[in-house]
Amino acid sequence: MSALPKEQDDSILQVQKSFLDGIYRIIHKPPKELVKTEDLSSNFVSLQDIQTAYAKFKQLFLIDNSTEFWDTDIKWFSLLESSSWLDIIRRCLKKAIEIIECLEAQNMSVLLLEENASDLCCLISSLVQVMMDPHCRTRVGFQSLVQKEWIMGGHCFLDRCNHLRQSDKEEVPVFLLFLDCVWQLVHQHPPAFEFTETYLTVLSDSLYIPIFSTFFFNSPHQKDTNMGRESQETQSKPLNLLTVWDWSVQFEPKAQMLLRNPLYVEKPKLDKGQRKGHQRQPSLPLTQSKSSPKRGFFREETDHLIKNLLGKRISKLINSSDELQDNFREFYDSWHSKPTDHHGLLLPHIEGPEIKVWAQRYLRWIPEAQILGGGTVATMSKLLEMMEEVQSLQEKIDERHHRQEALQAEAPSLLRNSVRLSSLFPFALLQRHSSKPVLPTSGWKALGDEEDLAKREDEFVDLGDV
Numbered sequence: 001m002s003a004l005p006k007e008q009d010d011s012i013l014q015v016q017k018s019f020l021d022g023i024y025r026i027i028h029k030p031p032k033e034l035v036k037t038e039d040l041s042s043n044f045v046s047l048q049d050i051q052t053a054y055a056k057f058k059q060l061f062l063i064d065n066s067t068e069f070w071d072t073d074i075k076w077f078s079l080l081e082s083s084s085w086l087d088i089i090r091r092c093l094k095k096a097i098e099i100i101e102c103l104e105a106q107n108m109s110v111l112l113l114e115e116n117a118s119d120l121c122c123l124i125s126s127l128v129q130v131m132m133d134p135h136c137r138t139r140v141g142f143q144s145l146v147q148k149e150w151i152m153g154g155h156c157f158l159d160r161c162n163h164l165r166q167s168d169k170e171e172v173p174v175f176l177l178f179l180d181c182v183w184q185l186v187h188q189h190p191p192a193f194e195f196t197e198t199y200l201t202v203l204s205d206s207l208y209i210p211i212f213s214t215f216f217f218n219s220p221h222q223k224d225t226n227m228g229r230e231s232q233e234t235q236s237k238p239l240n241l242l243t244v245w246d247w248s249v250q251f252e253p254k255a256q257m258l259l260r261n262p263l264y265v266e267k268p269k270l271d272k273g274q275r276k277g278h279q280r281q282p283s284l285p286l287t288q289s290k291s292s293p294k295r296g297f298f299r300e301e302t303d304h305l306i307k308n309l310l311g312k313r314i315s316k317l318i319n320s321s322d323e324l325q326d327n328f329r330e331f332y333d334s335w336h337s338k339p340t341d342h343h344g345l346l347l348p349h350i351e352g353p354e355i356k357v358w359a360q361r362y363l364r365w366i367p368e369a370q371i372l373g374g375g376t377v378a379t380m381s382k383l384l385e386m387m388e389e390v391q392s393l394q395e396k397i398d399e400r401h402h403r404q405e406a407l408q409a410e411a412p413s414l415l416r417n418s419v420r421l422s423s424l425f426p427f428a429l430l431q432r433h434s435s436k437p438v439l440p441t442s443g444w445k446a447l448g449d450e451e452d453l454a455k456r457e458d459e460f461v462d463l464g465d466v
Contacts, residue, residue: 001023001111001112001113001114001117001121002113002114002115002116002117003041003113003114003115003116003117004016023111027109027111028109031107032103032107032108032109033107034106034107034108034109035108035109035110035111036102036106036108036109036110036111037110037111037113038099038110038111038112038113038124039113039114040095040112040113040114040120040121040124041113041114041115041120044091044095044120045088045091045092045120047119047120047172047174049084049088050088050172050173050174050177051171051172051173052084053083053084053085053087053088054083054085054172054173054176054177056079056082056083056084056085057080057083057085058362059083060072060076060079060080060083060362061362061363061365061366063366066368069366069368069369070368080357086355086356086357088177089177089180089181089184089355090350090355092123092124092127092177092181093127093181093184093348093350093355094328094350095124096124096127096128096131096181097131097328097331097332097347097348097350098328099112099124099128100128100131100132100331100345100347101327101328101331101332103128103132104132104331104345105327105331106327112124112125116154117153117154118153118154118155118156119155119156119160119172119174120174121153122149122150122153122155122174122178123174123177123178123181125149126145126146126149126150126178127178127181127182129145129149130142130145130182130185130346131185131345131346131347131348132345132346134192134267134342134343134344134346137192137193137194137346138194138195139194139195139199139259139260142195143245150175150178151214151220152220154218154219154220155174155175156170156218156219157175157207157215157216157217157218158216158217158218158222159171159218160172160173160174160175161173161175161207161208161215163208163210163216175207175215176204176207179200179203179204180358182200183197183200183358183361184348184354184355184356185346185348186200187356188348188349188354189340189342189346189348190261190263191261191263191264191265191342192264192340192342192343192346193261193264194260194261194264194266195259195260195261196258196259196260196261197358197360197376198258198259198360198426199259199260200361201358201360201361201364201427202247202250202251202259203244204361206244206250209244211241211242212241212242212243212244213227213241213242213243214243214244214245215244216241227240227241247259255426258426262380262383262384262387263380263383265342267343332347332350335347336349359375359423359424360424360427363424364424364427365427369424370422370423370424371422371423372421372422372423373421374423375422375423375424375425376423377421377422377423377425378421378423381421
């Protein structure tokens with residue numbers, strides 16, 4: 001929800017009061033009888049914080065030559081920490097877990113509030129749904145989530161991505177921050193997602209490709225105005241842009257296989273008998289149910305919220321900060337103490353070393369950062385080899401018992417021979433890389449290695465031969 005104007009006359013205040021009363025009537029549905037207001041404009045990271053942190057963070061990856069790389073390598077971690085980018089990711093994930101704790105453990109509804117409700121509200125709401133709803137962890141579900149919360153939610157992609165280069169002040173990578181947060185979940189819980197980190201990487205790239213209409217406009221209205229129909233005044237033809245979700249525009253079928261996680265297992269579908277008696281179970285025991293509200297609940301709560309919305313800040317409607325922190329820690333520790341259900345609630349680890357740099361996206365163009373024959377691609381390659389071996393044995397068993405031969409799994413052949421691949425595959429295959437100096441200090445420049453990485457020719461490898 002957007003914040004309400006602070007200075008209005010009595011007639012408009014009455015309209016706002018009726019509006020909020022309607023909100024409470026919609027939200028207030030058993031068993032969630034309490035509403036918590038979360039003001040993201042004052043109790044969370046600001047857009048300025050995100051903009052400043054990312055500006056520092058991206059400087060770590062703008063490397064011109066090998067000498068500059070090794071000069072910054074010795075202080076890389078301190079520079080990374082000073083950027084605060086990973087800390088912002090951690091705070092976003094923590095805020096999403098706090099919201100989930102209110103929904104799951106305290107049986108509350110949560111009202112997210114922001115000045116325009118199209119930046120941080122989109123971010124936190126989307127993260128909560130990715131963690132709570134396994135459908136949002138499929139490709140179709142994730143696409144629907146982005147369309148619903150970001151596109152139709154009115155996120156200003158044109159301004160936030162600064163496509164027209166009109167205002168650097170408005171350029172804030174909020175959607176990229178969301179994808180980075182999702183990557184942390186994908187990295188920590190790979191089997192829970194139908195898509196891969198490569199999917200997230202190419203999606204983040206598509207954010208800045210102006211041939212797609214998906215991430216090019218500030219609102220659906222602006223998109224319809226510019227792409228709807230031919231202008232009668234100028235007789236100019238409407239824009240004809242593509243949708244980013246048609247991956248065949250960018251990739252051949254063989255390359256599209258890299259977007260699908262071969263380790264993902266779909267949730268088994270319930271038969272009619274099981275589905276009839278199935279009810280959603282909370283991830284943790286609910287707190288003792290609160291008594292039903294008395295008559296006049298809506299009016300009293302609306303009056304209270306109006307006073308807070310029109311004041312200088314929004315106070316906590318329920319619980320103190322200490323109580324909220326204790327509830328969060330108990331909820332967080334309790335979930336991580338149990339076996340992970342990849343088709344249920346999914347919480348990330350948010351401790352210091354657990355939040356990592358999205359290497360595939362940010363380090364892929366730096367040859368020195370690549371690990372030839374190593375990294376996650378090597379692990380994935382070995383797992384695929386095991387899957388193929390298991391399937392081969394299954395086919396022999398089926399053939400022996402005169403069963404129908406099982407369909408051969410479409411394991412990406414591109415991932416075989418992992419020794420020849422880089423850890424930053426598929427954006428880097430085989431490339432020459434400089435040897436790390438014994439003393440990676442400023443004295444490294446004295447060796448006279450001023451080779452420009454931009455002039456270095458990459459070794460070409462045909463994907464069909466890999």
